[in-house]
Amino acid sequence: MAKGQKTRDRIKEEALNLFSTLGFAGGSVRDIGKEAGVRESALYNYFSSKEAIMSELIQDAKDNSVGLELLTDELLEYLSKPKIFIEKFVDVLFVHWNKDEQKKYLRLILIEQFRSDSSAGVSVNILIEETIKIWGIIFSQMLNYKFIKRGDSRILAEEFVYPLFMMRLQYLSNNKVDWKILKQKSESHINYFWNSIKK
Amino acid sequence: MAKGQKTRDRIKEEALNLFSTLGFAGGSVRDIGKEAGVRESALYNYFSSKEAIMSELIQDAKDNSVGLELLTDELLEYLSKPKIFIEKFVDVLFVHWNKDEQKKYLRLILIEQFRSDSSAGVSVNILIEETIKIWGIIFSQMLNYKFIKRGDSRILAEEFVYPLFMMRLQYLSNNKVDWKILKQKSESHINYFWNSIKK
DNA sequence: GTCTATAAGGAGATAGAC
DNA sequence: GTCTATCTCCTTATAGAC
Structure with a gap:
């Protein structure tokens, strides 16, 4: 201490x-x-x-969950190369989620959300929603510039973020799932997703 | 009682x-x-x-999580109409997950998995893995019969199940997410997914 | 198989000295 | 702002009667 x-x-x-x-x-x-x-x-x-x-x-x-500050200018330069952008931002996200503090906060919310005598009224949804919103902005920009196939940015964001979040959960709750496997899984997810949205 | x-x-x-x-x-x-x-x-x-x-x-x-018994013969008759099969089986899954007992078990595991003084050594992964295995079998059959585009059945299963499981989690932890919204979300997920695997 | 009684200690919280 | 001392209640678990 x-x-x-x-x-x-x-x-x-x-x-x-x-x-x-x-x-x-x-x-x-x-x-x-x-x-x-x-x-x-x-x-x-x-x-x-x-x-x-x-x-x-x-x-x-709540205050320390993912925010727009992760979307740096340097990163946004890659927006015109959607797949590279996605790969880079997923890296940023996983590094953020891998911080000790972030892991503790997620565990806290996962436990606390079910406590019936709690006054907090918290839910893991708030953490997911923040991430989905950011990816929604990203995909809506990619759609504007016609970098990807037509679609609904909100649905794309959910489809992309949900599996990422599940990987985060699995990594958090099982010490047999190591960082390497996590990276492999996320790469495979990005490839699948990219094939479904590329022009 | x-x-x-x-x-x-x-x-x-x-x-x-x-x-x-x-x-x-x-x-x-x-x-x-x-x-x-x-x-x-x-x-x-x-x-x-x-x-x-x-x-x-x-x-x-563990013993009461999703099992192959949900795959009834009646359901398997629809295997040749993949989208209908997927819709029907997702219905079956959500009805199963919506049972009070299933909700309690999931909450229990979500809480228990982080308890450092626990002897159980449980993880939410075991629940997800069971579901992924079943969908893996389904997609591998669909691939055998060439009902869907070529791909890896395990990856398809993960891509399909992860968002479903997230919806289950959101429904469990937030009483503002009602059954109707859940159905809408799952339909939208099925549509997205189906578009990515149909021939 | 269920009860009463009780052990032995931990819990959250407070009073008041320094 | 931190301490010692203490209050009151609740905790898991056991002993022994019925």
């Missing part, structure tokens, strides 16, 4: 670690405090309750 | 209800007993520990 890091951030970090592996009920305030280096009583100076920590983590998970 | 139902089954049923909404740590043995109509002490006549109940539920979830 970084020494200079503020106590509040340390608490959130350890709460994320515990909640995303043991569930909300399984991660105790006591253990969160211990890992963060404070007594549980000191923890209540920063958060009014255990539930308050979770709410903030869920909000962070 | 059915009166004639054996105590052991009632315990498992209520444990499934609680674990699949509150997580393993969140569902207490006391509450399971209360809902099942026995004291928690009586419960220990049937299961050696809380963990033992969970292990059995996970095993049930």
Whole structure:
């Protein structure tokens, strides 16, 4: 644990670690405090309750999901070469999804979304929807410039993103699925998809 | 709760209800007993520990996932009309997945797979893999009879099943996604997919 | 096979000293 | 802002009567 890091951030970090592996009920305030280096009583100076920590983590998970900032100008130059663009952006996405923090947030949401006594009202859909929207923009541009066959950009985005997201899920939940297999699978998906949209 | 139902089954049923909404740590043995109509002490006549109940539920979830029995003879008669066959079998799948028990099992596995202190070692992959295998058999038959364009049956199965599974997930985790929208989405997926494999 | 009673400890949260 | 000490309730699990 970084020494200079503020106590509040340390608490959130350890709460994320515990909640995303043991569930909300399984991660105790006591253990969160211990890992963060404070007594549980000191923890209540920063958060009014255990539930308050979770709410903030869920909000962070929402705020830190995929955004348009991944679509850099450098990347957009390849838009006229659709297949290359798709390959490059999928790489960017998987690197983003492979970050420890991103994995923890996804696990947290997958667990939390079913908790009946939760006040968060979160769903894994919000994470998928963000990604679909971005690809929707991409495909709508490709359609505008007639780089690909005619079609509905929203449907193309769903058809492209759903399998990617499933691969992300499989990679997250099974340590037997390694990075190499993931890359192979995504390449094979891109090839299949590209054949269905190329002119 | 059915009166004639054996105590052991009632315990498992209520444990499934609680674990699949509150997580393993969140569902207490006391509450399971209360809902099942026995004291928690009586419960220990049937299961050696809380963990033992969970292990059995996970095993049930594995055993009750999609199987070849869904491929009835009546259905197989439509194999020569691939698009109709696909539509009909997707209907069968969604009806199966929409059963309360199936929803609970999926929620249970989605939660349980990340629990670091779990002994179950389960992953959502096992549920997906079963479905992919069945569709792999279907597409390999369609390829044999040359009903569809040349391709790899495994890849076709993955490309077809992944979006279906995502729809199942979205439906499970968001009560705003209703049955009608689900049907629309699956139709649109079938159309897209069919266009990519028809001769 | 189910009960009452209870053990032994963990949970979330608070009071008040420093 | 963090600590010690403590409250109250809930947790899994067991012992032994019926």
